[in-house]
Amino acid sequence: MKLFMVPLAPNPTKVMLYIAEREARGLTLPIEQIVVNTVKGRHKEPEHLARNPFGTVPAFELDDGGFILESLAIIHYLEDKFPEGAIVSGSAEDKALAWDIERIVDVRLASAMGAFGHATNSPLGRPPEPERAAQLQESMQGPLDYLENLLSDGRAFLTGDSV
Structure with missing residues (x-):
């Protein structure tokens, strides 16, 4: 199996x-983890587009030559393919809560x-956008409040009892 990726890219x-x-x-x-050089535009070349027609990363190549294109689908696949020591375990409710929180985040x-x-300190050198930053900060408050509320019952982790 191969993971085509870019270091530090979120997905x-x-x-x-x-x-x-x-x-x-x-x-x-x-x-095998393989870096796709997006700075040089390798993600838009035919070789990568054959792996991922959207020209994005990740692209996860299966042993049979097929591909999974979305990070969460890759993780679900690996959880099922290698169930021993799975990270998301427990009851159906426990698993649903874990995946729910993953999607919220x-x-x-x-x-x-x-x-x-x-909008505040662009690593790409873009000028600051204070109004946009304020809007984004406001948009994050609801999800952060929801997650904080989950922790208000004294649990150490959002899901489960351990890391």
């Missing part, structure tokens, strides 16, 4: 962190956080 990083966590638990995953927080970074 590939999610998969790489998942792989690292599984390996820290003693499971060696037979996954990914959809409602992560993109706003990234945009907030660019």
Whole structure:
């Protein structure tokens, strides 16, 4: 299996962190990680577009030559393919809560956080956008309040009893 990725890009990083966590638990995953040089536009070349027609990363190549294109789908696949020491475990309700929180963070927080970074101190050198930053900060408050409320019952983690 191969993971085509860009270091520090959010979605590939999610998969790489998942792989690292599984390996820290003693499971060696037979996954080759291959950097796609997006700075040089390699993600728009035919070779990569054959892997991922959207020209994005990650792209996860299966042993049979098929591909999975979305980070969460890759993680679900790996959880099912290698169930021993799975990160998301427990009852159906426990698993649903874990995946629910993942989606809340990914959809409602992560993109706003990234945009907030660019609106305040862009690593790409963009000028600050204080009004946009304020809007983004406001948009993050509801999801952050929801997550904080989950922790208000004294639990140590959002889901489960351990890391």
